[in-house]
Amino acid sequence: MGSTVTYSEQELTAALKAKDEQAFSYLYDHYSGSLYSVILQIVKSPEIANDILQEVFVSIWRKIESYDPIKGRLFTWMLNISRNASIDMLRSKNYQNSQKNQEVTDNVYGLNQVTQMNIDSIGLRKFLGKLRPEQRVLIELAYFKGFTHDEIAQIEGIPLGTVKTRIRSALLQLREFIK
Amino acid sequence: MNVQDYISSGIVESYVLGLSSPEESAEFERMCAAHSEVLAARNAFEIQLEKGFQEQKLEPPRELKSRIFSEIGRDKSPVTHAPLAKPSLVPRIGFARYVAAASLILLAGSVLLNFYLLSQYKKTIAKNEELIAAQTQIANNNKVLQTKMLSYENAVSLMQNPQMLVVKMPGVPKSPAPSSLATVYWNTQSKDVYLLINKLPAPVPNKQYQLWAIVDGKPVDAGVFDMTEGISFVKLKTIPKAEAFAITLEKKGGSSTPDMDAMYVMGKVTG
Numbered sequence: 194m195g196s197t198v199t200y201s202e203q204e205l206t207a208a209l210k211a212k213d214e215q216a217f218s219y220l221y222d223h224y225s226g227s228l229y230s231v232i233l234q235i236v237k238s239p240e241i242a243n244d245i246l247q248e249v250f251v252s253i254w255r256k257i258e259s260y261d262p263i264k265g266r267l268f269t270w271m272l273n274i275s276r277n278a279s280i281d282m283l284r285s286k287n288y289q290n291s292q293k294n295q296e297v298t299d300n301v302y303g304l305n306q307v308t309q310m311n312i313d314s315i316g317l318r319k320f321l322g323k324l325r326p327e328q329r330v331l332i333e334l335a336y337f338k339g340f341t342h343d344e345i346a347q348i349e350g351i352p353l354g355t356v357k358t359r360i361r362s363a364l365l366q367l368r369e370f371i372k
Numbered sequence: 373m374n375v376q377d378y379i380s381s382g383i384v385e386s387y388v389l390g391l392s393s394p395e396e397s398a399e400f401e402r403m404c405a406a407h408s409e410v411l412a413a414r415n416a417f418e419i420q421l422e423k424g425f426q427e428q429k430l431e432p433p434r435e436l437k438s439r440i441f442s443e444i445g446r447d448k449s450p451v452t453h454a455p456l457a458k459p460s461l462v463p464r465i466g467f468a469r470y471v472a473a474a475s476l477i478l479l480a481g482s483v484l485l486n487f488y489l490l491s492q493y494k495k496t497i498a499k500n501e502e503l504i505a506a507q508t509q510i511a512n513n514n515k516v517l518q519t520k521m522l523s524y525e526n527a528v529s530l531m532q533n534p535q536m537l538v539v540k541m542p543g544v545p546k547s548p549a550p551s552s553l554a555t556v557y558w559n560t561q562s563k564d565v566y567l568l569i570n571k572l573p574a575p576v577p578n579k580q581y582q583l584w585a586i587v588d589g590k591p592v593d594a595g596v597f598d599m600t601e602g603i604s605f606v607k608l609k610t611i612p613k614a615e616a617f618a619i620t621l622e623k624k625g626g627s628s629t630p631d632m633d634a635m636y637v638m639g640k641v642t643g
Contacts, residue, residue, distance in 0.1 A: 217444070221437055226429025227422075233430055246432050250440045255447065264401065265388065265414070268422040273390045316428040335391050342393065360391065361382025368385060368417060371424035 202267055209257045217254055224268065225250070228275045234318050235279035235337050236288070245282055249275045280339030320370045328363040335360055378403060379413045388417055527568070527605050535561045539617050541639035548621075549573045552636045556583070556617045557605065563612050565594055566605040572636060574599060575621060582622045584630050585614035596626040616640045 200208065200219060208216030228249060233242040252274055260270050282288050317336065321329050334340045334348065342360070346353040373381070386392040387400045404411040530536060537558045543550040553570035567583060575581055583594040594617070595608035618638035620630040 214441070214444075218437075218441075221440065224426075225432050225437070227425040229432040230428050230430040231425065243433055243436055247436055247440050247443065251443050254440075254444045266418040266422065268425070269388055269418050272421070272425065276390060315430065316425060319428075336389060361386060364382045364385035364389065364391070365380070368420065371420050 203262075206257070206260065206262060206267055209254075212254075217250075220253070221250060224271060227268075228271060230316050231272060231275050232279045234316055235276065236282055238291070241282060241288065241291070242279075245275070245278050249278050252278070276336070276339075283338065317367075320367055323370060324363050324366065328359050328366075331356060331359050332363050375403075375407050375409055379410055384410075384413050384417050388414060388421060523605070530557050530566055530605055533557075533559070535559055537641065539639045539641050541617055541619065541637035544618075544635055544638050546633070547636045548634065549636060554619055554637050554639075556639065558611070558614075558641070563610045565608045565611050565617075567597060567608055568605050569597075569599060572599065572619070578624050579621050580624045580626060581619050581636070582626045582630065583608050584618045584620065585611040586616040586618065587611075587614050589615075591618070591630050593626060593628070596622070596624075614641055 198215070198219060200216060205216055205220065209220065225246065229242060229246050232245045232249070233239065236242050236245060249271070253271055256274075260267065264270075317332075321332060324332065330349065331345060334345045335342070340348065342353055342356045346356045349356070383392065383396065383400055387397055392400065400410070400414075404414060537560050539556040539558060541554045541556065543552040549572070552572050554572060555568040555570055557566040557568065558564075559566075565583070565585075572581065580596045580598070582596045584591040585594045586592070592611065592614070593609070594611055597606045597608065616638060618630070619636050620632070621634040621636065622631060
């Protein structure tokens with residue numbers, strides 16, 4: 194319906210704040226694919242990712258008032274909502290129980306391998322493959338598991354400064370990678 | 373650390389991807405506000421990141437969009453339910469009407485009741501006044517009766533008294549009213565004189581009856597009396613000694629000598 198309509202970032206934000214459903218439809222059509230990808234890279238389960246994507250878009254609709262353009266672009270805001278929702282899910286009891294069951298099923302049928310390969314070949318996961326192993330672990334823990342630098346220092350048994358330096362240098366490579 | 377070094381420290385990527393600590397984020401936001409180069413670097417990375425992610429789309433299930441829209445549609449349910457909520461106002465208005473109607477009925481009833489009670493009150497007051505008047509009249513009558521009774525009692529006691537000498541005075545032959553009759557009750561002990569008027573015509577105006585005692589052939593004033601009190605004993609002057617009693621009609625206040633032409637009755641003391 195609104196396929197021919199395009200919005201500038203400001204127009205889209207204003208329309209969303211005005212609770213314009215057509216703008217929201219455009220937003221979904223335009224960004225659901227990339228956000229779904231991010232969610233899937235974190236939770237790895239399409240079923241769970243579906244639920245999270247639904248939760249994320251509902252959240253965007255409801256919390257659009259709290260979006261502050263001064264702090265970043267709309268996509269960045271939505272990306273962080275998606276990531277946070279996914280990490281919250283990772284930490285929930287339900288997810289952890291389902292993952293245990295999933296592992297059993299996957300090990301029996303080898304499905305996890307297939308899913309894993311698909312996800313590893315997209316987005317930031319693809320980028321992870323380009324990193325040195327010691328950087329890859331830290332980005333995995335920080336971005337995909339949501340641990341703080343302090344927590345990572347404890348988990349990995351390395352100084353906080355080293356965690357910070359390694360993550361920063363990995364992220365600088367990301368800029369080159371995306372380009 | 374100069375701004376360029378700050379930009380290339382990895383903080384831009386760290387902040388945008390949500391990996392910076394709250395302190396680092398706060399500092400970065402201050403730097404963005406203070407240095408346009410930092411803001412420009414952030415904006416450039418954001419656009420780059422968005423572009424990169426947009427190239428790595430994974431199509432979510434088709435039904436997801438309608439699920440999301442139905443969920444946000446429920447958000448508006450308070451709005452869509454608002455007209456539904458309004459009909460509930462109708463019974464309320466109806467209820468208010470009932471209340472208003474009921475209170476008008478109650479008010480009317482109250483007014484009527486007040487009128488009824490007021491008229492009842494007035495009736496009661498009037499009745500009460502009647503009763504008070506009747507009671508007063510009864511009390512007055514009672515007083516009159518008591519007074520009469522007392523006088524009769526006195527009369528009876530006088531007549532019963534054994535020391536009392538009774539002198540009947542019939543009308544004399546030359547009396548203006550020959551059928552007249554009066555009786556003197558004379559206490560032989562105390563010499564008090566009581567007069568009982570049995571029958572005498574009402575005196576003409578400015579005249580008064582006067583009782584005389586005849587002592588040694590001469591009349592002695594025994595006092596004047598009125599007839600207004602009806603049948604009763606009238607106590608007159610004490611007379612120590614008398615042969616007879618007589619009544620003449622004299623000028624008001626009495627005379628020193630009787631008008632013999634106006635003698636009505638006379639009786640001799642016997643015994």
